Amino acid sequence: VARNDEVGIRLTQATLRVLKQFVDEPRKERSGAEIIRETRMFSGTLYPMLRRLERAGWLTASWETVDPKEAGRPRQRFYRITALGQRLTCEALNEIGVPSGQTAAGGFAWNS
Amino acid sequence: MEFVATVVGLALAWVIGTLITEQTKVSTPIVASWIARRAARRLPQDLRVELEEEWLAVLENTPGPLLKLKTAVGFYCAIGRLLADQLRDQPRENPPQRTSSFVCRVPDFAGGESYDEFPQTRDGETEFQKLRNLVAHTSYAIPERTIVELFRLIEKQHKSFNDKDPDAN
Numbered sequence: 001v002a003r004n005d006e007v008g009i010r011l012t013q014a015t016l017r018v019l020k021q022f023v024d025e026p027r028k029e030r031s032g033a034e035i036i037r038e039t040r041m042f043s044g045t046l047y048p049m050l051r052r053l054e055r056a057g058w059l060t061a062s063w064e065t066v067d068p069k070e071a072g073r074p075r076q077r078f079y080r081i082t083a084l085g086q087r088l089t090c091e092a093l094n095e096i097g098v099p100s101g102q103t104a105a106g107g108f109a110w111n112s
Numbered sequence: 113m114e115f116v117a118t119v120v121g122l123a124l125a126w127v128i129g130t131l132i133t134e135q136t137k138v139s140t141p142i143v144a145s146w147i148a149r150r151a152a153r154r155l156p157q158d159l160r161v162e163l164e165e166e167w168l169a170v171l172e173n174t175p176g177p178l179l180k181l182k183t184a185v186g187f188y189c190a191i192g193r194l195l196a197d198q199l200r201d202q203p204r205e206n207p208p209q210r211t212s213s214f215v216c217r218v219p220d221f222a223g224g225e226s227y228d229e230f231p232q233t234r235d236g237e238t239e240f241q242k243l244r245n246l247v248a249h250t251s252y253a254i255p256e257r258t259i260v261e262l263f264r265l266i267e268k269q270h271k272s273f274n275d276k277d278p279d280a281n
Contacts, residue, residue, distance in 0.1 A: 043186030
């Protein structure tokens with residue numbers, strides 16, 4: 001699948017695989033390690049993709065609220081899908097006939 | 113005797129194998145972190161700070177030494193794409209359309225580049241243009257003061273050239 005949408009994201013199968021994980025559970029925040037585990041994607045492919053999706057406003061990211069010095073480990077960065085990302089992903093998934101996170105009432109799980 | 117030698121050999125092999133495995137388990141995460149740090153340091157400052165911490169956290173949460181290593185190598189592979197994306201997103205200064213004027217790429221002293229236009233002379237590229245072009249493309253290695261002096265001489269030469277040939281422009 002390759003499609004150029006209104007915000008210039010090229011939706012490849014790999015991108016849709018990542019986005020589908022987010023759309024299936026739109027409220028869940030995922031770290032990079034979780035996304036790698038869930039999608040079995042190579043980190044070299046995933047990270048440029050995450051940056052692009054974040055810049056295009058499909059995903060939003062926030063840092064874990066811990067002090068790395070106190071915790072003794074680096075902070076994780078959590079990604080979450082935005083309303084725009086969810087809408088456009090659902091549209092793209094519907095276009096190729098993949099059931100997405102859209103609710104039966106026609107609204108998005110994001111808003112429910 | 114042969115049996116004893118075989119048993120001792122197997123025991124030795126087991127001990128060495130265990131030592132290597134243990135050593136690999138200990139050192140692989142260190143190597144993986146080192147690779148991730150090296151990868152992040154090849155990125156521009158704004159990306160570097162963010163991604164170094166994030167990538168180290170990803171490695172921390174990745175199970176198994178081999179998977180850690182694979183993930184770290186992936187980070188290294190991501191550099192090219194990340195840099196290309198960042199370059200594409202940066203606003204670019206478009207070079208002016210080539211008209212009858214001579215257009216020359218000139219580095220500025222802040223490390224960027226700008227485009228200068230020079231009048232086109234009757235016989236195409238003049239010595240002035242050639243020299244200025246040469247300086248423009250090699251100036252990174254020449255001290256700023258020398259370039260200023262050189263440009264002053266070139267301007268002088270250009271002026272005298274135009275004075276001799278008023279129809280040049």
